[in-house]
Amino acid sequence: MKIRAVVNGAAVEKEIDGSKRLIDFLREDLGLTGTKEGCSEGECGACTVILNGEAVPSCLVLAGQIQGGEILTIEGLEKNGELDLLQKKFISHGAIQCGFCTPGFLMSAKALFMKNPHPSSEEIRRAIEGNICRCTGYIKIVEAIEDAAKEME
């Protein structure tokens, strides 16, 4: 099928098998390898991307399902050469260790901020409860997101 979607702000049109997983479409057809695969069943959150404003595990979405939709991946967070506030806070708080889960956490947090720029600590935890990190114990990740929430305009 012919897929038409907006990925990281740019129109994309590709002839693909509609039953392909979204993660494979992003990584293989579009070369957007920032989205990571950790469990292939929507449990680890490493493959989280934002589809029409919602954080979704891209391993459980079929490429056909994004028809006409809008996708934001980790590669689309930076705007005009400037890091997203969340990215800056992850770096300054030491919220990144091996970095494999990081894009997924950032996209979950970004989806939250898109809907709710001033989330509570509990809302932040809810937003990232589907993301697993084995390195950090989550504490610096929560601190980074909380700090970003404080600075959100």
Add this chain to the structure above:
Amino acid sequence: MKQFKYIGKRFQREDSLERAEGKTKFLADCKRLNMLYGKLILSEHAHADFQLDTEEALKVPGVYKILTYEDIPHVAYNSMEWFTGIQAQRDEYILNERARFVGDRIGLILAESKEACEKAWCKVKVQYQDLPVVADLQTAQEDRILVRGKTNLAYEKNIGYGDLANAEAEADFIVEDRGSTPRTHHLAIEPHIAMAEVDDFGNLVVYSPGQVVFAAQMQLSRILHLSYARIRVIKCNMGGSFGGKQQPLLELTAGVAAWLTQRPVQIYMNRRESMIGTFTRNGTEARVATAVRKDGKILERKVDTCFDGGAYDTNNTSIVNAYAKKLFRLYRIPAQEFHGRAYYTDKTPGGACRAYGGPQNHAITEVNIDHAARVIGMDPCEFRLKNLVEPYDADPVGGPNLGKAAVKECLRKGMEAFHWKEKYAHIREQNNDRYAYGVGVACADHGNGYFGAFPEFTNVEMILHPDGTALVKIAVHEQGCGTLDSLRLTAAEALDLAPEKITITEADTLLTPYDSAGTQASRVTFVSSGAILQAGNQLREKIFQTLHEVEKIEPDLLYTDNGTVKVKGSDKTYTYGEIATLREKKMFDPLSVYIHYEPHSNPAAYAVSFAQVKVDKKTGLVEVQKLLAVHDIGQAVNPTLVEGQIQGGAQFILGMALSEELVYDSKGNVKNSSLSKYHTLNVQDMPPVDIILVESHDESSPFGVKSVGEMSAVAPGPAVVNAINHALGTELTDYPLTPERIIEALEQKG
């Protein structure tokens, strides 16, 4: 105490920018022209002979070959061996003729795409002829069914000291506990993967997101009968290991496949394959008996432990010895005896796992210490204070001196900060019909590398370039914890040069100097920063010597200042870059040193954890409300990274205490080989973690540093179990304390 310029300060990690941008290339993000993908066919039966029917699979477009044991050099190896001086039982093969666990490697699909691999995998038919299965330690010990050879006993070790009979005679009580710890999965979020190719000169090049490039080179040299010089192993980016990638595995599969096909090969695993088909933490069953006197003195301890080694010999010797040595470096006990036995079972081989044996050992011994305190009616902290080691105590079984052991200081500081006395005496007053509250404490010890046990050294080449930047060639493996950044700060300190001007390499067998053991055993910060300090000192001497020889300035007048050399009583300044140029131009020599470094000590690192829990007596769910981690860290290199280790270590080991376990049925099937069924702590489960760093500055250590990464993943486990037992009045010793186990204990208690 020496004031440091860089060490001890909070620096942002240099590699975190590209990680935040998603630009870091992990192996799964890399491709090579003409590359084949490889997917292993893993056995679905725990012990069986088998025939592979690959006819339909081979018809899948894009499938290149399906290899079996017959296509692979029949060379046995032991993936735990990291240098040629160790010879364990070698019984692992790249591909196997008989399956000995669910997850054993019985075939390898090579195809032009992952899609073709997956399609072919679905079409491979395997006919199994089942053989009897040893799925638990009890069956293994009976020796009725044999995994291999004449007995399932793979390794046995007795070690002890002191007058046991005398101690027992003097004791008022002998407090005994039996307990068990589970097999757990490391759960690096990056599943296992490796890539290999043959370069333009016909050499084999292997990309390893692992911890031991030189060991992978050694193993491949043996398997392929290829000289070391023709094999290059490069550490690539890694998405976590925790010991799971400490034994080379897919590096060997990819290396052999690339060599046989003369094409680039990337072997990948999915989550289930990583969970069943690599390595796990060894499960254990232990009996601990401690002889105590009423006044609180521990007189003697006997520890008897069985280890579930899995289907191959792999780490049987390592796990028993690593577990044993940590028994002797925490308490002053006049007599101790350890008896350890590792058994073969038809299960995934055991392997290194964060804190190697420490989590299993302290899991039971620290619960036993609490039990003993209860028996003599003493506060568990006071009881520990009466028995913990003192600074510079000897290791009673001949290991290295304990060094400036500050475990008592950790305990005292923690008691105060946690308000231990008040909580321990009163927290249960909050108990009601539904909830019970309790607090617990636990202590633990760990090492700093292999000094005292195995060859322990590292070589470093340090170069100051004419542009004023420094390159430190050293074979370390970044696992995510910030090793490179920690070492950058130690190099900055050693050279008096800003960290951003320093590059630390990752291990590469062709380019980085030889290192004795890889990034394991909590050796890196301790050993490598010692090497960097030595190299830095020598390089600074060379800097002064250059100015002495070329500019005729007396070395006594020279001092460094942030990448420059200044002259006392003069306003002359030379940058390091200028000096490098002077040296090359006038002395025909680059400004560099190559050094060999051996540490001459191995002080013990310590941690004490305090936990507060709320247990739901109706559901059995445990909420860890507070955790305080106190670490005798010697000297924190970068406190931000240290905190990250301690917080992550807590997540790791609270999982073993509360929910993580690979569950096997009697046929050896893993019942929870997916993340939906294997429960690790998510953000909602994590307690706040308060941290106190006790900077004891061990004099024998470079910059005073001691280990933390592994050390952090031990004490929180038994602290939480002790807190649960405090809350409920139970004596639970079987990890993990799942809701089912807690409800069962409450029902038994009535």
